[in-house]
Amino acid sequence: MVLRMESPAPPIKVENWLRGEPLMSFQPGKVYIVEFWATWCGPCTAVMPHLVELQEKYKDSGLELLGVAACEQAPTADEARTSLDAWLAEKFSNLNYRIGFDSTGEMSKLWMDSSFSVGIPTSFVVDRDGHIAFIGHPMHLDDVLPKILNGSWRTSDEAKAADTERVDSGRREMHEIARKRALTEPILAKLSPAMKAEDWAKAVSAVEEAVAVMPDELNFRALHADLLLHKLRNLQTGLPVMRQFARDAIDKNDEQWMEGALRQLFDPASDNSHFPSTERLAMGKDLSEHILALNPPQGDGGFKYLSYGAVAQYYYESGNKDRAIELVEVALKSLGGPEPISDELKQHVMSLLVEALANYRGEKACYGTVCATPQDGFPRASKRRQRSKQHKEG
Incomplete structure (x- = not known):
């Protein structure tokens, strides 16, 4: 079942409460923000001071905020929890809302996956009757939260239209992720061991399969050029690949693509002494000027x-x-x-x-x-x- 506006809020299943009193269930009459975040996520940490302000501003209106750290990265759950606790002590020693930690994947499954929410930060607002009122980026809470608190949001056409668009967009994004995963997993099964063994010829063969089916995947395009130019030092094959990479980056007018192409030509860590200097500088000029124009x-x-x-x-x-x-x-x-x-x-x-x-x-x-x-x-x-x-x- 899809978790969306009007759905009953899923249960709270966290392993540990690192800040604030434990919350076992949502209490009638209160409004809750359930915020999924991680310490490694720049946008998540950037929005935390604003969440502190919202908690302080609306606490007398029955608002309670809880952050759920369900995506921490560490070798073990104990290490993740210890690191998270230390991070909170250093960065937000006076945090005014609860923080729960979950490494089991249960909270992500119940909340994020079932609502087609792909990235973090993601905020879920639970209304006074225990139903979902809003799912989205926390920076949208300024406009939505006052309407949720006064009870006018869920009945509005704006809310219904926004929720429908969110679900449709989430479905499309998750479908695309699943499609890419199905394509990349068998390729990565060949590419990863070849890279580890420094068998560059096999690595090139695997990455060329990836480029053939996903020509718009920047990481594979950059790796293809790197393997040919810097690992195999094969200019006969590598130069045409590099030229096409640079042309495609400029045609897309995408700064990340242009930087990825330029990095293959002017990374100080790479030995480019074998590269034709005139052509390398010409491509560099073209890419650099386009980046600076953009x-x-x-x-x-x-x-x-x-x-x-x-x-x-x-x-x-x-x-x-x-x-x-x-x-x-x-x-x-x-x-x-x-x-x-x-x-x-x-x-x-x-x-x-x-x-x-x-x-x-x-x-x-x-x-x-x-x-x-x-x-x-x-x-x-x-x-x-x-x-x-x-x-x-x-």
């Missing part, structure tokens, strides 16, 4: 920290060191922007960017508490292009 440095577009590292490396290797430094500095500033980002990812990206900054400047660089010094063997800027640039400036 998400310009002076604009407020998000996630510059993900794509600008590769763009900066292109400019550095093409001889424009100043532009490379400028773009890395923009990328570092974007880490403090409004886009949710986990602490782990933030630290990793910051380390890479500060390392690049040190290499570009040729001296120690710091950003916040992260510092780096120039590395030996780092790809150098094109001296020919540097001389050309200096000549033009002179």
Whole structure:
């Protein structure tokens, strides 16, 4: 049975209550928000202060909020619970709502799966009579919650239309996930052991099967280019694959795709000495200019920290060191922007960017508490292009 608006709320089955008093059942007359989240989920943690505000604002109206951590990632349930408890103590020591932990999958099955809810954060609002009143992203609660509290939401045409669209969209998304899983599982059964054994020829064969049936799956396209260009160093086959990858990325006008293609050409960790320099720089120029047009440095577009590292490396290797430094500095500033980002990812990206900054400047660089010094063997800027640039400036 599909869990949707007007459905009776499923039971609460959590292993441990880490914050607040245990809640065994929903009490008549109260409104509950059941929030599915995880510590590794940037959008989940970003919305928590707002949930604290909602709990405080509407507590006298009978609102009770409970967060359900059902997707924690750790080798064992005990480790996940311990890590979660420590995370809460560090990040939200004065949390004003309950937190339940479940590693059995029971809560996800009862609530998330049965409602066609795919990602987190997801909020379920249980009305005063114990029935579901709303399922969706927690940032939509500002508009919906007052109407639920005064009893006008569930009878509105807006609520019915939104719930129908949510269910239909969820069905389509879950169907697509199931379709992709059916296609990828037999391929991954061949690809994973080949990658582990570093049998690159077998890995290429497996990933080519994947690309044939899922040409729009970015991870497979990037892996295909990487295997041919960097593992097998097969330019005869790899160059046409790379050219097509770059063309498709630009045609899609998708920043993530363009960054994925550019990363194959200008990752400092990869040896590109065998790659024809003129063609590599030409593809890099095309991809970099399209990325900057789509998400310009002076604009407020998000996630510059993900794509600008590769763009900066292109400019550095093409001889424009100043532009490379400028773009890395923009990328570092974007880490403090409004886009949710986990602490782990933030630290990793910051380390890479500060390392690049040190290499570009040729001296120690710091950003916040992260510092780096120039590395030996780092790809150098094109001296020919540097001389050309200096000549033009002179």
